[in-house]
Amino acid sequence: MRAVRLLAPGELACVEVPMPAPGPGEVLVKVAAAGICGTDRHLYLGEFPSRPPVTLGHEFSGTVEAVGAGVGLAVGTPVACDPNTWCGTCDACNRGRVNLCARNVATGIHRDGGFAEYAVFPAWKAVPLPAGLDLAQGAFAEPLACTLHGVDVGAPRPGERVIVLGGGVIGLLALQLARLSGAEVLLLTRSEGKRALGSRLGACATAPTPEAARAIWPDGANLVLECAGVPATVAAAPSLARAGGRVVVLGVLAQGATVPIEPFDLLFREIRLDFAFINPFTTTRAVALIASGAVEVAPLVSRTVSLTDASEVIAAPARPGDVKVLIDPGR
Structure with a gap:
């Protein structure tokens, strides 16, 4: 499958990688839409800590294609990814400050993310989306949660x-x-x-x-x-x-x-x-606000690009007037 990989600071490419398989407690999601974030540009420029080589993309939605052992989420469920996986045992987590977790693993930063045709991540970080919600709108769950x-x-x-x-x-x-x-x-x-x-x-x-x-x-x-x-x-x-x-x-x-x-x-x-740093316990609220229409996200989509074009978009300064550029892996 195709994936947009940060190979090293300043080196980004759309490459062929093996199809991932979900391990115990994980889901495999067919990515429908992924948002390019300013943080992705910081990652490309080496201005934000990450673990390359890694597939970028921490704002994305899609459909569950397969599940690992111990996962009750049904195949076919539309989901958004909450990318931040805290440890639950460090001092910050024990104080309820999970967004400050000393061992947080962020999908799309520390482990492979959603700038790909498929992504694997922990099932407990897959947030179900209401039936009928446009998956492109579901990709806004993470930025709205933050x-x-x-x-x-x-x-x-x-x-x-x-x-x-x-x-x-x-x-x-x-x-x-x-x-x-x-x-x-x-x-x-x-x-x-x-x-x-x-x-x-x-x-x-x-x-x-x-x-x-x-x-x-x-x-x-x-x-x-x-x-x-x-x-x-x-x-x-x-x-x-x-x-x-x-x-x-x-x-x-x-x-x-x-x-x-x-x-x-x-x-x-x-x-x-x-x-205010990332999204402690706010993703479910974000999904509800998007689904109800209380927060409008469709007007914020400036353009949609393919995985092939994504590297160039991320590496270049944002266009004047752009709000959110989405990646459609199906293009």
Whole structure:
């Protein structure tokens, strides 16, 4: 079968590999759709720790084709992959902080993932999808689950003001979740097209720059959700929060990147600065939100590419205006 493999940092290729077989406690899934994430670009550039050679792809859905010993999941079940497999025994896991597991094994990062025609992963990480749900929408379960964790940390309340920094997939999902909480939301992104999409998805205002956002809400926001994952937006986020406000960083910066922060400002205005990492116990909620239509994901698909084209897409900078590029292994 074909798979997109990270052979080494800076070396990515679509190659032929043997068909995997599920071991005890595992499922074999025929991949229907897989999303290209900014983390995949970080992996390609060597900016995020991984274990190459490895098949990338941690946002994907498909249909169960075979199961290993001890698995009760029926063949033919549509599923999404929750890629993070925590150990359950380390200090973090024992404190319920499973997303901080010292021995987490992430499908598509530490073990072969979903940029392939078929993928094998632990059956307890296969999240059933409702019958009739478009499998391409099921591939959004992982990014929405991560966004849910970030919004849970920020805890927007009805009537509060929320600024979302970044018009990519995480930002546009965060916008919708904040709106569902009853908050007013301002989307800050340089992209005119993404500002228009944000307005369609419920933003009450949009801005191309932090200065423009401050002109709209001079007192700042109760909550700022940084979803762009670049140093400039992380540095700007505290200045957009009102006194006593909260900042949550969801965006993934390159390992080793640094950002200037003014502790006096954070202290004097008592700004809370938090970070949100991956998706502890949120994937089932994400699937329910997608299936109900409470969170729209179809408008976030910019284009769909083949496995053959995926390496070039991942290795290149994201196109202006792209939100989510999906891989269809059947192409």
